[in-house]
Amino acid sequence: xxxxxxxxxxPCSSLATGARRLAFASLPPRALAPALRRRVPGRRVASxxxxxxxxxxxxxYVLTTPLYYVNAPPHMGSAYTTIAADAIARFQRLLEKKxxxxxxxxxxxxxxxxxAEASGRNPKEHCDVISSSYKMLWADLDIxxxxxxxxxxxxxxxxxNEFYSRxxxxxxxxxxxxxxxxxxxxxxxxxxxxxxxxxxCPVHLKPCVARKEDNYFFALSKxxxxxxxxxxxNPDFVRPSHRLNEVQGWIKSGLRDFSISRAxxxxxxxxxxDTKQTIYVWFDALxxxxxxxxxxxxxxxxxxxxxxxxxxxxxLIGKDILRFHAVYWPAMLMSAGISVPxxxxxxxxxxxxxxxxxxxxGNTLEPKDLVERFGADAVRYFFLRExxxxxxxxxxxxxxxxxxxxxxxNTIGILLKYICFCNMYILFMRAKTYYAFCLLSSHSVHFxxxxxxxxxxxxxxx
RNA sequence: GGCGGCGUAGCUCAGCUGGUCAGAGCGGGGAUCUCAUAAGUCCCAGGUCGGAGGUUCGAGUCCUCCCGCCGCCA
Numbered sequence: 420x421x422x423x424x425x426x427x428x429x430p431c432s433s434l435a436t437g438a439r440r441l442a443f444a445s446l447p448p449r450a451l452a453p454a455l456r457r458r459v460p461g462r463r464v465a466s467x468x469x470x471x472x473x474x475x476x477x478x479x480y481v482l483t484t485p486l487y488y489v490n491a492p493p494h495m496g497s498a499y500t501t502i503a504a505d506a507i508a509r510f511q512r513l514l515e516k517k518x519x520x521x522x523x524x525x526x527x528x529x530x531x532x533x534x535a536e537a538s539g540r541n542p543k544e545h546c547d548v549i550s551s552s553y554k555m556l557w558a559d560l561d562i563x564x565x566x567x568x569x570x571x572x573x574x575x576x577x578x579x580n581e582f583y584s585r586x587x588x589x590x591x592x593x594x595x596x597x598x599x600x601x602x603x604x605x606x607x608x609x610x611x612x613x614x615x616x617x618x619x620c621p622v623h624l625k626p627c628v629a630r631k632e633d634n635y636f637f638a639l640s641k642x643x644x645x646x647x648x649x650x651x652x653n654p655d656f657v658r659p660s661h662r663l664n665e666v667q668g669w670i671k672s673g674l675r676d677f678s679i680s681r682a683x684x685x686x687x688x689x690x691x692x693d694t695k696q697t698i699y700v701w702f703d704a705l706x707x708x709x710x711x712x713x714x715x716x717x718x719x720x721x722x723x724x725x726x727x728x729x730x731x732x733x734x735l736i737g738k739d740i741l742r743f744h745a746v747y748w749p750a751m752l753m754s755a756g757i758s759v760p761x762x763x764x765x766x767x768x769x770x771x772x773x774x775x776x777x778x779x780x781g782n783t784l785e786p787k788d789l790v791e792r793f794g795a796d797a798v799r800y801f802f803l804r805e806x807x808x809x810x811x812x813x814x815x816x817x818x819x820x821x822x823x824x825x826x827x828x829n830t831i832g833i834l835l836k837y838i839c840f841c842n843m844y845i846l847f848m849r850a851k852t853y854y855a856f857c858l859l860s861s862h863s864v865h866f867x868x869x870x871x872x873x874x875x876x877x878x879x880x881x
Numbered sequence: 882g883g884c885g886g887c888g889u890a891g892c893u894c895a896g897c898u899g900g901u902c903a904g905a906g907c908g909g910g911g912a913u914c915u916c917a918u919a920a921g922u923c924c925c926a927g928g929u930c931g932g933a934g935g936u937u938c939g940a941g942u943c944c945u946c947c948c949g950c951c952g953c954c955a
Contacts, residue, residue: 610955664885665953672884672954742955804906807894811951818892821907829920837917 479517479728482508485736486525486570486707489549490534493556495769495776495814496737498786502799503766503808504735505562519728521711522557523568524550528606528700532686542686546571559790560799568711570704576688577719578710579703583691585721585755591638597678600627606700608678635680635690637702642750643674649749649759657745658764659809662738666745674746705748708734709757731760738765767811769802784814797823 484504487497501522508520526546535545550569557564568575586592599608602620608630615621647670650656650663657663680696681687687697712727713719730752734744741763749759769784770776776783789798801819804826806812 607955613955661886661952668884668953669955675955677955738952746955805893810894813893818907824918825907828918833917833920 477517479519480508480511480733481519481521481712481728481731482511482733483520483708483711483731483735484522485734485740486523486568486704487553488525488528488531489546489553490530492549492552493786495784495786495789497553498556498560498798499769499802499806500735500737500766501557501562501564502560502802505560505564506799506803507733507735508563519566519712520564521566521568521708521731522553522562522564523566523707523711524553524570525700525704525707526550526569526571527687527697527703529603529681529684529686530606532684533603535686543571556786556790559787559795561795566711568707570688570707572710574713574715574717574719575707575710578713578721578724579688579698579706580691581719581721582706582709582751582755583698583702586637586751587691589754589756591641591754592635592679593638595634595636596631597634597636598631599629601630602627606681606684630683632678632682634678634682635693635696636676637679637747637751637754639674639676639747639750642753643670645753646670646674646746646750653761655762656749656759657741658762662741662745662765662809666741669742669746674750677747701743701747702751705743705751708760725757730758732762734760734763736763736765738767741765764809766809767806769806770811770813772815773813793819793823797827800827 482504484497484501487493504520504522508518511518524546526542531546532542535542538545540548546569554567583592597608600611600614600618601608602623602625604623604625605620609620609627611618613621614627615624618627619625620627647667650667650670654660654663657666677699679699679702680690680693681699682696684697687700688703690696690698708731709721709724709729710719712724712729717723734748736744744763745765752759768775771782771784774780774782786798797819801814801822802812805818805822
């Protein structure tokens with residue numbers, strides 16, 4: 420029995436720290452696998468709906484994570500978003516909805532070219548390496564996505580070109596000179612008044628460079644009233660609600676047109692009819708949510724992609740990219756005559772032991788290491804359960820072990836063990852309790868997931 | 882500075898339109914079963930619900946002010 424004193428993939432030795440309780444559940448991860456793991460990670464079997472109205476082809480539930488920027492391998496923040504999205508996707512599948520869960524990588528831009536050069540590779544090779552590291556992590560975390568889009572995919576470029584043409588024909592793209600201080604890391608111009616000392620970017624704390632370019636601009640300002648109407652008509656468009664206030668504030672204070680091309684960046688999708696410029700990474704990447712809907716090898720048609728299930732039901736993102744998803748993106752879609760998504764949910768950031776994580780602080784939390792030590796179920800469970808969804812959340816190893824032991828090992832683990840071993844005596848003794856638990860939980864889970872309170876009742880979905 | 886939010890048990894948080902709302906999970910303490918994993922089961926938190934006024938028969942729950950913390954202001 421001693422050999423089995425580990426819960427869900429956590430080696431005993433890794434948990435044997437000091438006087439802390441050492442024993443996790445006796446079931447090794449693979450013993451539970453047949454009961455818990457229904458599919459090969461990342462390769463979901465197409466769901467077959469048995470609901471009565473399946474014949475009328477109900478709209479799919481299209482759910483997205485951001486397309487992660489491949490300047491660096493995945494970090495815990497990316498993993499958190501994807502874990503949460505996967506939990507929501509699983510819930511929707513339990514409701515027998517056809518779910519299209521989209522994730523992927525955003526691979527263009529100056530910063531990528533710079534990262535590639537630093538690692539001695541050409542941009543495409545660099546993207547291949549980093550993009551595959553995301554896929555590997557999602558497999559390790561049992562993420563069951565349906566579509567993985569890379570913005571360097573051929574089909575994506577076709578969709579971007581077509582979309583650009585639509586926006587152009589709406590009269591929302593114009594050419595203008597722009598001169599200002601540019602942050603290469605943000606890949607955007609900065610207002611002088613927002614800069615830190617020495618004209619440094621407030622986000623990256625690196626000096627911005629003076630740049631003058633002849634760029635193409637998107638007429639965002641034209642969409643101010645339409646965006647206001649959108650939020651007034653559908654306040655659930657931005658969640659949680661306190662972020663709606665922020666978005667409304669941004670719009671109310673006035674929207675400025677933004678540059679959607681770069682003359683100085685080679686690694687990107689060329690602007691149609693002007694190959695001297697490439698399309699701004701955000702204008703490019705956001706369209707990945709649509710191009711992802713196309714099957715591999717399918718003709719790169721914008722309309723065909725839309726017919727595959729657009730609009731998205733939910734964009735799940737971190738709060739740092741809310742502006743792009745809740746302001747720029749719907750305006751771009753309106754311009755192209757395409758439906759806007761149903762909702763954008765901006766979750767919070769993660770801290771470690773109460774501290775902001777960062778390479779410079781040397782306290783990053785590597786999702787890969789966490790999975791290797793504790794197993795995917797434990798990692799998924801902890802972040803879903805212990806982070807108030809929408810707010811910032813904290814990781815500490817002590818808390819992690821406490822929660823996993825108490826909830827997964829002591830409660831669920833033991834129950835599963837006795838189900839697996841058909842210990843009828845124990846099951847009989849506890850039958851009433853488990854029955855009541857299931858009854859209450861089914862109602863509760865439905866309510867909580869429908870309102871994106873994923874941290875409640877999460878145990879039933881892992 | 883402007884706008885918005887928050888401050889409820891050691892920790893993370895529930896408490897909708899004011900009247901069993903003083904709660905949950907984890908941690909901690911105690912008891913107990915022994916066909917369960919240092920498991921399970923049962924009991925225990927006397928927290929002035931940030932502070933002070935006010936409205937009300939009655940306020941974490943509404944109003945005002947103060948203190949502290951946080952977010953956004955591209």
